[in-house]
Amino acid sequence: MVHSADLYNHYHRIWKQLGSGTYTVIVGNVHEDPQSLCRFYQAHGIDAIPVEVARQQGRHFSHLVSNHPFSAGDPNILQELGDYNIRMMYALGKAQWNFADWNKLYDLILCFGPFQAERLAYCENTLKLEVGYPRFDGFFNGEFDKATVLREFACIPDRQTIVWLPTWGELASIRQYGQAISALTDEYNVVVKLHPLLDESDPGAAAFLRQLPFTAVIDTPIDNVMCYVAADYLLCDYGGPMFGGIYVDKSILLLDLPGAVNDPLVGTASADAELRAVLPHVSTPDTQIIRRTLHNATLWEEQRRIRAQLRKIFFAPYYGFSSKVVADILQNIEHITKSLHLSEI
Structure with a gap:
């Protein structure tokens, strides 16, 4: 789930690793017009639908990734649309926002590294995995x-x-x-x-x-x-x-x-x-x-x-391949969650 065009620059390298046709981008309605935003993502070859359309169609997703729970305004929409909610951290700093209690809504949080994982330790029922900083892979790979x-x-x-x-x-x-x-x-x-x-x-x-x-x-x-x-x-x-x-x-x-x-x-x-x-x-x-x-x-x-x-x-030391680390986790998420349930038996 996204709420701005700028998030394309945060996540498109992860989406490329996942491959087209394997995911849908749900467009929130907080900062930008969702129809215009949908057209922006669709112009980049991405399957995108407005959040209200997804709700009207009764769409439901086994795994839903967002950068915070307010992309569609009401955080309860995360639970409505997704069985398993994943937060992909998108920034450091502004701690009272990034480490607020609403992080407990998530089943899994993908952290940049040890600092975020430690600060989120209070989310006792949330799995934390360290993945580095995906948006910067292009810096290390000579993309520019x-x-x-x-x-x-x-x-x-x-x-x-x-x-x-x-x-x-x-x-x-x-x-x-x-x-x-x-x-x-x-x-x-x-x-x-x-x-x-x-x-x-x-x-x-x-x-x-x-x-x-x-x-x-x-x-x-x-x-x-x-x-x-x-x-x-x-x-x-x-x-x-x-x-x-x-x-x-x-x-x-x-x-x-x-x-x-x-x-x-x-x-x-x-x-x-x-x-x-x-x-x-x-x-x-x-x-x-x-x-x-x-x-x-x-x-x-x-x-x-x-x-x-x-x-x-x-930061976790995945310089240049952090997007692949995230994609590997998302592609194997069912195995990860199943192994967690087995370890609790």
């Missing part, structure tokens, strides 16, 4: 050529490239840091990729950024792996992008916002807040402070060692 991506982003080839990946909602750093970061274009390519839900919380954000001298402002759905291929440095505030940077070993500078730990999606025990103890971060939208940090070669060399340690905490 860096020179080609830089041209698509209108970058100057002989400059280093900064990619800024702000979140959405109250924790988006766009308004606070936009001018300071855009001033770095005198030395760097600076590309901004907006969160797919940003337009709901700040409809004028893209227009605000386009008034500033960024190399590129991207507000349409693309495969974010391209951003990581292009980046020499990542600028992130809160949510998932910093963890992608850890996974693919990119230099990461975090942008602080006051009161972030009080956000209802984050909290004091959220990893995106806690990482500020070990990753470089700035609390002031000052171009020269950011520039000096980017110029600090000693800092970035030390950060490589820290990121290597963090990868072991957050």
